[in-house]
Amino acid sequence: xxxxxxxxxxxxxxxxxxxxxxxxxxxxxxxxxxxxxxxxxxxxxxxxxxxxxxxxxxxxxxxxxxxxxxxxxxxxxxxxxxxxxxxxxxxxxxxxxxxxxxxxxxxxxxxxxxxxxxxxxxxxxxxxxxxxxxxxxxxxxxxxxxxxxxxxxxxxxxxxxxxxxxxxxxxxxxxxxxxxxxxxxxxxxxxxxxxx
Numbered sequence: 803x804x805x806x807x808x809x810x811x812x813x814x815x816x817x818x819x820x821x822x823x824x825x826x827x828x829x830x831x832x833x834x835x836x837x838x839x840x841x842x843x844x845x846x847x848x849x850x851x852x853x854x855x856x857x858x859x860x861x862x863x864x865x866x867x868x869x870x871x872x873x874x875x876x877x878x879x880x881x882x883x884x885x886x887x888x889x890x891x892x893x894x895x896x897x898x899x900x901x902x903x904x905x906x907x908x909x910x911x912x913x914x915x916x917x918x919x920x921x922x923x924x925x926x927x928x929x930x931x932x933x934x935x936x937x938x939x940x941x942x943x944x945x946x947x948x949x950x951x952x953x954x955x956x957x958x959x960x961x962x963x964x965x966x967x968x969x970x971x972x973x974x975x976x977x978x979x980x981x982x983x984x985x986x987x988x989x990x991x992x993x994x995x996x997x998x
Contacts, residue, residue, distance in 0.1 A: 836862050838870045838886050838901065845872070846879035850903035850911040852980040857915045857973075858888070861899045867891045881905060895919065910977040917971040925960035925967035933958060 838858040842851055862868045868890045875882025883904040890897040898918045903911050921928050929938070929948065936948035936958065944962040955975055961968040 837868055838888055841870055841872045842884060845874055847874060847884055848880050849905045849909065850884065850913070852982070853911045853913045853978050854884070854901060854903050857901050857913060861888060861901065861915065861917065862890055865890045865892055910979050912976050913978050914974045919969050920963065921967045921969050922965070923967060925962050928960055928967050928969060
């Protein structure tokens, strides 16, 4: 086969693959998994991994790069709490996020996430622009917490740090369960569940 024939054949294969991709026949390559999910899975965390993945994926969305510091119970990695600090690089800013997951005996997880950033504006202007309909609770002259009744497990804390404002967005959920996990069958009344 001549070089021209090989080139033509390769170009045809690429063109067909591009056409198949455009038609949805071939799926585009999956996005790389976030670093926190990979790190947690690599040390044996499974029960709270879906919650960690959900929060970590949202946290690093749109970032250029990110990396993680992970702390976990080395003796009981899947039964103990996991704590993480994620450094995130965006095109024009750096952000930190903290994600914690604690499994309970029922198979659920308590999760907490905080996103920490610095706004190059006063806290008053951040509140005016982003938190108009939130309830304001001043804790210190420099520290105010904002909450929304529609999201009772979330808050936004603004801490004056001239010339800017330290912004901490917090989310907590108790008894989180993976909505995609199968629901265990209930034992008949008066009968204890079987142990394996």
